[in-house]
Amino acid sequence: MKTVVKSLIIIFILTLELFSSVKLNSANSFVKGEPFTFELEVTGSSIKFPKIEKIDSYVVQNLGTSRSLQIINGNYSEKISQKFQILPQKDFEIPSFTFEIDGVEIQSPSKKITQRTVNKTISNNFDLQLKASKKEAYVGEDILLKLVFKYRKNLQITNLGFEPPHFENFWYKKVDNKNRRYEENGYIVQELEYLLFPQKEGKLKVNPLAIIVQLVNQNSNYGNFSFLSVPVEKRVYSNSLDFDIKPLPKSVNLIGDFDINATIDKSEIKEGESVSLKLDIKGVGNFDDLEDFKLDIQNATIYDNKPQIKTAYSKKGFEGSYEKIFSIVPSTSITIPSFKLKYFDKTQSKIIEKTTKEFRIKVNSLNKQETSSKLEKSNEPKEIEKVIEKTITLKDKLLYFSLGSLVTILIFGLYIYARIYKQKTKEDKPLIKKLKSCKTKEEMLKLLLPYLKYDSQLDELIFECEKTKDFKGTQKAIISLVKQLDIKG
Numbered sequence: 001m002k003t004v005v006k007s008l009i010i011i012f013i014l015t016l017e018l019f020s021s022v023k024l025n026s027a028n029s030f031v032k033g034e035p036f037t038f039e040l041e042v043t044g045s046s047i048k049f050p051k052i053e054k055i056d057s058y059v060v061q062n063l064g065t066s067r068s069l070q071i072i073n074g075n076y077s078e079k080i081s082q083k084f085q086i087l088p089q090k091d092f093e094i095p096s097f098t099f100e101i102d103g104v105e106i107q108s109p110s111k112k113i114t115q116r117t118v119n120k121t122i123s124n125n126f127d128l129q130l131k132a133s134k135k136e137a138y139v140g141e142d143i144l145l146k147l148v149f150k151y152r153k154n155l156q157i158t159n160l161g162f163e164p165p166h167f168e169n170f171w172y173k174k175v176d177n178k179n180r181r182y183e184e185n186g187y188i189v190q191e192l193e194y195l196l197f198p199q200k201e202g203k204l205k206v207n208p209l210a211i212i213v214q215l216v217n218q219n220s221n222y223g224n225f226s227f228l229s230v231p232v233e234k235r236v237y238s239n240s241l242d243f244d245i246k247p248l249p250k251s252v253n254l255i256g257d258f259d260i261n262a263t264i265d266k267s268e269i270k271e272g273e274s275v276s277l278k279l280d281i282k283g284v285g286n287f288d289d290l291e292d293f294k295l296d297i298q299n300a301t302i303y304d305n306k307p308q309i310k311t312a313y314s315k316k317g318f319e320g321s322y323e324k325i326f327s328i329v330p331s332t333s334i335t336i337p338s339f340k341l342k343y344f345d346k347t348q349s350k351i352i353e354k355t356t357k358e359f360r361i362k363v364n365s366l367n368k369q370e371t372s373s374k375l376e377k378s379n380e381p382k383e384i385e386k387v388i389e390k391t392i393t394l395k396d397k398l399l400y401f402s403l404g405s406l407v408t409i410l411i412f413g414l415y416i417y418a419r420i421y422k423q424k425t426k427e428d429k430p431l432i433k434k435l436k437s438c439k440t441k442e443e444m445l446k447l448l449l450p451y452l453k454y455d456s457q458l459d460e461l462i463f464e465c466e467k468t469k470d471f472k473g474t475q476k477a478i479i480s481l482v483k484q485l486d487i488k489g
Contacts, residue, residue: 021042021043021044021106022040022041022042022043022099022101022106022107022108022109023040023041023042023108023109024038024039024040024041024094024108024109024110024111025038025039025040025041026038026039026094026111026113027113028111028113028114029113029114029115029116030088030113030114030115030116031115031116031118031210032088032089032090032115032207033165033166033168033207034163034210035085035086035087036085036086036087036088036113037063037083037084037085038083038084038094039081039082039083039084040081040082040084040097040108041079041080041081042079042080042081042099042101043070043077043078043079043080043101044077044078044101044102045077045078045101045102046100046101046102046103047078047080047099047100047101048099048100048101049080049082049099050097050098050099052084052097053442053446054442055086055092055093055094055095056088056092056093058086058087058088058089058092059086059442059445059446059449059466060084060085060086061084061085061086061446061449061450062082062083062084063083063084063085064082064083065080065081065082065083066080066081067079067080067081085449087449088113088115090115091112091113091114091115092112092113093110093111093112093113094110094111094112094113095110096108096109096110118208118210118237119208119237120208120237120238120239120240121235121236121237121238123236124152125151125152125155126149126150126151126152126213126234126236127148127149127150127151127187127236128147128148128149128150128209128210128211128236128237128238129147129148129149129150129238129239130145130146130147130206130208130209130238130239130240130241131145131146131148132144132145132146132196132206132241132243133145133146135241135242135243135244136243136244136245136246137198137243137244137245137246138198138245138246138247138248138255138344138346139198139199139200139201139245139246139247139248139255140197140198140199140248140253140254140255140286140289141197141198141255141256141286141346142195142196142197142286142313142317142318143195143196143197143198143243144175144193144194144195144196144313145172145193145194145195145196145206145241146191146192146193147191147192147193147194147209147238148189148190148191149189149190149191149192149211149236150184150187150188150189150190151187151188151213152186152187152188153183153186153187153188155215156215156216157213157214157215158214158215158216158231159213159214159231160211160212160213160214161211161212161213161214162192162211162212163210163212164456164459165194165209166459166463167194167196167206168205168207169198169199169200169204170196170197170198170199170204170206171196171197171199171288171460172194172195172196172197172456173194173195173456174192174193174194174195174456175193175194175195175313177191177192177193180192180193193313195313195318197286197288197289198243198245200245201245201246201247202245203242203243203244203245204242204243204245205240205241205242205243206240206241206242206243207240208237208238208239208240209237209238210235210236210237210238211235211236212233212234212235212236213233213234213235213236214231214232214233214234215231215232215234216231216232217231217232248344249344249351251342251351252342252343252344252351253289253291254285254286254289254290254341254342254343254344255285255286255343255344255346256283256284256285256286256317256318256343256345256346257283257284257285257343257345257347258281258282258283258284258285258341258343258354259281259282259283259354260279260280260281260339260341260354260355260356261279261280261281261356262277262278262279262280262338262339262356262357262359263277263278263280264276264277264278264336264359264361267359267360267361267362268361268362268364269330269361269362269363269364270363270364270366271331271363271364271365271366272329273329274327274328274329275327275328275329275330275336275361276325276326276327276328277295277325277326277327277328277336277359278323278324278325278326279293279322279323279324279325279326279339279356280321280322280323281321281322281323281341282320282321282322283319283320284316284317284318284319284320285317285318285320285343286318287309287311287318287320287321287322288309288311290309290322292307292324293307293324293339295326295328295336295337297328297330297334297335297336297337298334299330299331299332299334300328300329300330300331300334301328301329301331302326302327302328302329303326303327303328303329304324304325304326304327305324305325307322307323307324308321308322308323308324309321309322309323328361330361330363331363332363333360333361333362333363334360334361334363335358335359335360335361336358336359336360336361337358338355338356338357338358339355339356340353340354340355341353341354341355431447431482431487432479432482432483434447435447435448435475435478435479435482436479438475440471441465441466441468441471441474444465444471444475444478445462445465445466448462448465448478449462451487454485454487455481455485457481458478458481458482458485461474461477461478461481462478465478
């Protein structure tokens, strides 16, 4: 009897192993800066997946689940596949996970994943080239980076995919250059331009960028009928670029050529009136590193607006303008101090300091004699106004009452509408609510991973969030940027 029981147990275990399995599908290596995807495929009658949130300190994003039903020798089993994605920066290992399949715990296989370097793609059909306006620059100085992609005109390309790049140690922005597509020697050429701003000194590198090309499989059994052929996907890599970045002098963070000017609308006012001061900065340089200007004057109340900064790339370089308006209400005569602007001039290899002029504002107080005469006039007896009596009829009373009621209802309705509209405008969008409720950077990264590559500044903050110790500061910066980008969530 015991032998029969043992045999049945062995048969049961073998049956579970036959119809229960866990497979790990993934590549053996990854390219830094590109998302790495892996899949866990589980087969069984009853399946419970583990919670996978982190691998080697990298946040894991679940890309979705697929299910299918299969029948083997009259036995039903389910196959569940889940895809995951991470953004690794160095070699890592996908660990073994514990799955509960048909009441039995089964371990998935582990796998070591290594980082690989990529070389420029050499092909007669494609070419992707990176070109820089300069290889030596200062911290904060603009570098024009041109991405040139060429492919043969006769290729049957169904789709071109270019993932927005992440330039490590560079702040960057895309240059709006329309109509940069043309033909040359039997090739279609497309160009993209970026402005790079080095954020630290030393030897910096821009790693190869990639374009994903989908084209018709020429070896397809369907011959030249492209609509029946299955597209094949190919990654085309560019060259890499090395830069030598020099530091700015310690006392400045601006480089270029700037002019600063301040103007006022009046120099003499009455007590209680305001003076408008306008601050203008124009020139060529790293305007995005320009710090906001403030005013602090005793015996004066100061109101200022958010500065208007406009930038554009031209033949001169990264041109820009800064404009800010101050409204100053002094209680006595005051002096508005000058503004100072320091920057490094590369052509002269020295620090330049420019200042605006000071402004003396005279405040005239109210005349005491005028004040006393006004008081005397106010104390004089007023002429007795003639009162004209008028008999008000019942019809008039009803009319006045109706009009008064109508006006009251209208005012009340407008008040309620204003309250509701104000409440709606104050409500945060779903994504912003979720970001505000995040207690850890892991929770925040989970929410933000789907928006990777949505905006270059957001990408920078996502990478900073993963490394920073100042979570609260980064959280505020991310929430502020998401509000500006108006991401619906």
